[in-house]
Amino acid sequence: xxxxxxxxxxxxxxxxxxxxxxxxxxxxxxxxxxxxxxxxxxxxxxxxxxxxxxxxxxxxxxxxxxxxxxxxxxxxxxxxxxxxxxxxxxxxxxxxxxxxxxxxxxxxxxxxxxxxxxxxxxxxxxxxxxxxxxxxxxxxxxxxxxxxxxxxxxxxxxxxxxxxxxxxxxxxxxxxxxxxxxxxxxxxxxxxxxxxxxxxxxxxxxxxxxxxxxxxxxxxxxxxxxxxxxxxxxxxxxxxxxxxxxxxxxxxxxxxxxxxxxxxxxxxxxxxxxxxxxxxxxxxxxxxxxxxxxxxxxxxxxxxxxxxxxxxxxxxxxxxxxxxxxxxxxxxxxxxxxxxxxxxxxxxxxxxxxxxxxxxxxxxxxxxxxxxxxxxxxxxxxxxxxxxxxxxxxxxxxxxxxxxxxxxxxxxxxxxxxxxxxxxxxxxxxxxxxxxxxxxxxxxxxxxxxxxxxxxxxxxxxxxxxxxxxxxxxxxxxxxxxxxxxxxxxxxxxxxxxxxxxxxxxxxxxxxxxxxxxxxxxxxxxxxxxxxxxxxxxxxxxxxxxxxxxxxxxxxxxxxxxxxxxxxxxxxxxxxxxxxxxxx
Amino acid sequence: xxxxxxxxxxxxxxxxxxxxxxxxxxxxxxxxxxxxxxxxxxxxxxxxxxxxxxxxxxxxxxxxxxxxxxxxxxxxxxxxxxxxxxxxxxxxxxxxxxxxxxxxxxxxxxxxxxxxxxxxxxxxxxxxxxxxxxxxxxxxxxxxxxxxxxxxxxxxxxxxxxxxxxxxxxxxxxx
Numbered sequence: 056x057x058x059x060x061x062x063x064x065x066x067x068x069x070x071x072x073x074x075x076x077x078x079x080x081x082x083x084x085x086x087x088x089x090x091x092x093x094x095x096x097x098x099x100x101x102x103x104x105x106x107x108x109x110x111x112x113x114x115x116x117x118x119x120x121x122x123x124x125x126x127x128x129x130x131x132x133x134x135x136x137x138x139x140x141x142x143x144x145x146x147x148x149x150x151x152x153x154x155x156x157x158x159x160x161x162x163x164x165x166x167x168x169x170x171x172x173x174x175x176x177x178x179x180x181x182x183x184x185x186x187x188x189x190x191x192x193x194x195x196x197x198x199x200x201x202x203x204x205x206x207x208x209x210x211x212x213x214x215x216x217x218x219x220x221x222x223x224x225x226x227x228x229x230x231x232x233x234x235x236x237x238x239x240x241x242x243x244x245x246x247x248x249x250x251x252x253x254x255x256x257x258x259x260x261x262x263x264x265x266x267x268x269x270x271x272x273x274x275x276x277x278x279x280x281x282x283x284x285x286x287x288x289x290x291x292x293x294x295x296x297x298x299x300x301x302x303x304x305x306x307x308x309x310x311x312x313x314x315x316x317x318x319x320x321x322x323x324x325x326x327x328x329x330x331x332x333x334x335x336x337x338x339x340x341x342x343x344x345x346x347x348x349x350x351x352x353x354x355x356x357x358x359x360x361x362x363x364x365x366x367x368x369x370x371x372x373x374x375x376x377x378x379x380x381x382x383x384x385x386x387x388x389x390x391x392x393x394x395x396x397x398x399x400x401x402x403x404x405x406x407x408x409x410x411x412x413x414x415x416x417x418x419x420x421x422x423x424x425x426x427x428x429x430x431x432x433x434x435x436x437x438x439x440x441x442x443x444x445x446x447x448x449x450x451x452x453x454x455x456x457x458x459x460x461x462x463x464x465x466x467x468x469x470x471x472x473x474x475x476x477x478x479x480x481x482x483x484x485x486x487x488x489x490x491x492x493x494x495x496x497x498x499x500x501x502x503x504x505x506x507x508x509x510x511x512x513x514x515x516x517x518x519x520x521x522x523x524x525x526x527x528x529x530x531x532x533x534x535x536x537x538x539x540x541x542x543x544x545x546x547x548x549x550x551x552x553x554x555x556x557x558x559x560x561x562x563x564x565x566x567x568x569x570x571x572x573x574x575x576x577x578x579x580x581x582x583x584x585x586x587x588x589x590x591x592x593x594x595x596x597x598x599x600x601x602x603x604x605x606x607x608x609x610x611x612x613x614x615x616x617x618x619x620x621x622x623x624x625x626x627x628x629x630x631x632x633x634x635x636x637x638x639x
Numbered sequence: 640x641x642x643x644x645x646x647x648x649x650x651x652x653x654x655x656x657x658x659x660x661x662x663x664x665x666x667x668x669x670x671x672x673x674x675x676x677x678x679x680x681x682x683x684x685x686x687x688x689x690x691x692x693x694x695x696x697x698x699x700x701x702x703x704x705x706x707x708x709x710x711x712x713x714x715x716x717x718x719x720x721x722x723x724x725x726x727x728x729x730x731x732x733x734x735x736x737x738x739x740x741x742x743x744x745x746x747x748x749x750x751x752x753x754x755x756x757x758x759x760x761x762x763x764x765x766x767x768x769x770x771x772x773x774x775x776x777x778x779x780x781x782x783x784x785x786x787x788x789x790x791x792x793x794x795x796x797x798x799x800x801x802x803x804x805x806x807x808x809x810x811x812x813x814x
Contacts, residue, residue: 231809231811279742279743281742281743351707351710351711353707354703390692391696391697392695393750393751394737394739394748395739395740395741396706397697397698397699397702398699404693404696407699411699601696604684604687604690604693604694605686605687605690605693606684606686606687606690
């Protein structure tokens with residue numbers, strides 16, 4: 056028993072299974088005993104618990120005052136770098152069952168000479184909790200003896216708002232990846248059963264996102280314009296007689312999201328649902344150049360008739376069902392570089408393509424104006440965003456802007472002043488970046504006064520994220536099947552992001568109430584060394600976007616997150632401390 | 640709907656390819672991709688892998704005309720059929736670029752590729768100017784039609800691609 060030890064570290068200190076701190080995390084920030092945490096009602100407080108020792112053990116945790124504690128075992132992802140010795144980085148979090156038997160070295164993770172095991176500890180403060188300090192304890196049992204670690208959780212006199220003030224979005228594409236990740240869930244299912252399992256799994260991804268104060272988006276159609284049957288009602292006829300005919304799969308998929316029903320329960324293996332079961336923030340639609348109208352008739356009267364009649368029907372269906380709160384996102388994702396269409400729906404490079412957007416918007420408005428449905432015209436703008444802001448604005452716009460947004464503070468302000476919705480997009484950091492790196496884009500979003508940020512892909516951690524991990528920058532949500540969980544599991548990155556969102560929610564709600572939001576925003580911005588706006592490079596000022604490229608802009612256009620390395624690993628503390636200062 | 644036999648699928652795709660060999664205009668095909676886009680297809684920047692895609696641009700009218708032609712050709716058969724137009728990259732022997740495609744069925748297209756080596760059956764179609772049936776594939780049946788310009792030169796091929804009736808995999812949804 057004497058071999059085992061417990062130590063606590065802050066959430067931004069990750070260590071490998073041998074006790075070495077992740078290079079990007081600087082020095083280990085040990086938390087002494089008792090571990091002192093602070094949280095608002097409806098919020099989580101977290102830390103990392105490290106167990107050193109050898110042999111069998113079990114862990115348990117409890118806190119008084121009706122607070123909940125959850126433990127997750129960190130998975131050490133095996134990574135390699137150009138023939139060098141493999142190294143291990145913790146990220147995926149496997150929820151611990153009650154009285155689960157554990158062993159060091161961990162036979163599941165298969166790390167030769169593993170010396171320690173990290174656990175993520177989440178303490179949740181229910182909304183009705185009493186303010187004040189609540190005591191708790193983590194207990195490790197091994198060989199009939201116990202060792203413990205005391206906790207003190209201060210519940211502050213503030214409650215988190217039901218909905219986050221900025222939307223941090225997890226994007227995803229299609230659903231075929233689920234069958235690859237969950238072969239046991241699917242078994243040999245086909246037809247209706249296959250689609251039912253797909254919908255169930257997708258709902259779990261929506262749930263895990265919501266419970267981490269983020270949103271999941273799942274686009275149903277590919278660049279060709281076609282997708283699987285759960286994303287659109289069936290369609291029949293052509294021209295004047297074209298109709299949407301069978302809503303069964305569409306309703307099974309979207310109904311519970313648009314009513315909020317999905318969020319009444321949690322994803323399997325994870326803590327109970329704690330967020331309010333409200334209708335989802337927004338969903339994509341199946342509308343694209345080849346749905347519901349046949350592109351064969353683009354530019355002809357039949358295209359308009361098919362498009363307007365069917366979109367009217369979709370609108371009527373949403374109204375009839377009462378699904379009018381969530382944003383229904385009319386969005387065009389195709390890119391001409393993939394050769395299906397002659398114009399860019401997404402990340403448009405050529406100004407001439409604006410005319411096609413305008414044609415589509417005209418048809419959409421013809422079909423949906425006026426309507427109680429919360430329709431928005433979502434445009435993912437990059438090269439041409441400055442021009443698009445002017446030429447395509449004024450249509451219930453929802454802009455999702457690429458990294459070039461950095462160059463346009465005045466233009467963005469004008470768009471915000473028009474009352475339009477503005478997000479921007481990029482990626483998650485790879486797991487070997489600083490543990491606090493997922494907060495960088497959250498900070499930029501809030502500090503610039505934007506409404507949200509879209510992580511362009513968040514459910515795809517790679518072919519073998521467990522033993523041959525390439526950084527999992529596109530997958531902070533992992534499949535749980537190898538741990539016997541028929542649904543997704545979270546990661547340290549997702550939890551760090553959630554905790555940061557909580558801080559922003561607390562900060563903004565208090566500062567807004569006190570009428571000093573902009574003052575507070577500016578005061579913190581002075582202390583956070585992240586540049587929010589930049590001058591465009593000379594090529595961007597001299598040339599039209601059609602002539603910009605990665606070489607003359609000296610930047611890659613694809614959304615790969617390059618975490619700022621000069622930041623202190625615990626730079627976010629400034630934001631968190633200010634949030635709690637506002638409570639006092 | 641009754642599932643067609645392999646024999647029927649093959650025969651109808653060969654017939655569709657024969658029609659395409661007559662209907663698809665090689666001169667129109669050559670006007671679709673902009674000169675600059677073709678330059679970047681031919682000479683991709685080794686440092687910036689997305690640059691060829693960033694510069695990809697087409698003449699809207701020519702593209703649309705070709706796309707509609709291919710859509711109609713794909714509907715000559717009464718089962719799912721993808722149609723794609725491939726052109727030779729000028730000055731690069733046996734290197735092809737996809738110019739227009741429809742539906743989600745394709746045998747050769749690599750997602751995001753600016754150009755790619757011609758499959759042997761494409762080379763055969765280009766050389767002989769005849770309709771070619773691609774080698775057997777467990778999931779797909781493919782035929783190729785020659786595309787001629789006004790000089791009678793074969794400048795590209797149209798790919799017809801349908802599910803092999805014997806296939807047990809779902810038709811791809813995401814391309």
